[in-house]
Amino acid sequence: MELRHLRYFDAVAETLNFTRAAERLHVTQSTLSHQIKQLEEELGAPLFDRSAKRVRMTETGEILRSHMTPALQQIDRGLQALRAPGGAITASIRLGATSSFNTRMVPQCVATLLNHYPNIRVSVEELPAGMITKRLASGHLDLAVSYRPGEGSELWFEPLYNEELRLVVGTSHPLARRRRVRMVELHNVRMVLLPRQFVTRKLLDECFEQAGAKPLVAAQINSVAPMLELIRQTDLAGIITETALSQAADLRVIPLEDPTPIRTPGMLWHKGATRSPVLKHFAEIIRRAAGA
Structure with a gap:
């Protein structure tokens, strides 16, 4: 079944006249009749009753049109949206x-x-x-x-x-050359973190507790950009999600483990x-x- 079959069927269903439907579709009546016959054969049931002088839809035709018309309208709206300039x-x-x-x-x-x-x-x-x-x-x-x-x-x-949260430090920080850092190693490390009302901060506090670490939270900032700037200008470390990080020559981004903070x-x-x-x-x- 192809889209043109449904459009041909819709034109005949609306006009109940093969001649007028063919004129509307700019095809010959024989082409239209052939396409409708193909659709009927595929469905295994007649869609129109042609025995009387006037064309009538069968019950199968009525059921098909009731479900098909909204679908065709949706397709037409989608095509109009594509053709319309943004x-x-x-x-x-x-x-x-x-x-x-x-x-x-x-x-x-x-x-x-x-x-x-x-x-x-x-x-x-x-x-x-x-x-x-x-x-x-x-x-x-x-x-x-x-x-x-x-x-x-x-x-x-x-x-x-899923994303990992990473440790972020300046290039002169004692942890800057590490390939990985365990959460327990952040015990007594001076840090800048999100405030406690943030879900990410709650996750980090759970990870610190699990690792038996208590960092020294010197600053709390509710936005990532100023956190990164503060890390650049001080000896503070931070923990930032991967999404918010980009390559920077003056910062080091280090994976954390035992446990690794992960968010979805x-x-x-x-x-x-x-x-x-x-x-x-x-x-x-x-x-x-x-x-x-």
């Missing part, structure tokens, strides 16, 4: 993201979206994971890149990938929310950026 599409998207994703990944995805649709308006809020779930649940955000919410949440969570970021949206075609496209851009 500048003709307007919409707004409200995105929430934790600080680690807002450093590199989110700007990259927003740039890709705006290159497709220059008239789209995107609002990005950098928030802790807990606040993101609240703003999604209340309808103040359309989509978020964050972490899995707690049990009983009214949000859908789509995992994107993903996309979040409200279960009852309607997602527009543009929002679905944006979600696909995020999936590609995450390699999901």
Whole structure:
């Protein structure tokens, strides 16, 4: 069964006249009749009753059209969206993201979206994971890149990938030349970390406790970029997710072990929310950026 068979069937079903349907489709009546016959043979049942003077749909034809018409309309809308210039599409998207994703990944995805649709308006809020779930649940955000919410949440969570958190230090730090660092070795090490209300900080505190380590938390900052800058200018160490890190000559990024802190970021949206075609496209851009 091909798309043209369904379009031919739809034209005949709408006009109930093979001659008018053929004129609308710009084909000969014999071609149209042949295509309808092929479709009937494939389905194993007649779609039209041609015995009377007037063409009528059979019960099979009625059932097929009731299911097929919405599908054809959806296909036509998709084709129109492809043919329409991106500048003709307007919409707004409200995105929430934790600080680690807002450093590199989110700007990259927003740039890709705006290159497709220059008239789209995107609002990005950098928030802790807990606040993101609240703003999604209340309808103040359309989509978020964050972490899995707690049990009983009214949000859908789509995992994107697993990522390690890495130790980050300046080039002159005593740990700068290490290939790997055990969590216990961070005992009494001066550090800058996210505040305690962040889910990532809670994970790190659990890892420190498991390893029997108590770092000296000299500073707490709720955004990754200033954390990295503080590490550059001091002897402080930090622990940052892979997503937020890039190659820098003045910083050293070192894997952690025993235990290795691992998080699973993903996309979040409200279960009852309607997602527009543009929002679905944006979600696909995020999936590609995450390699999901």
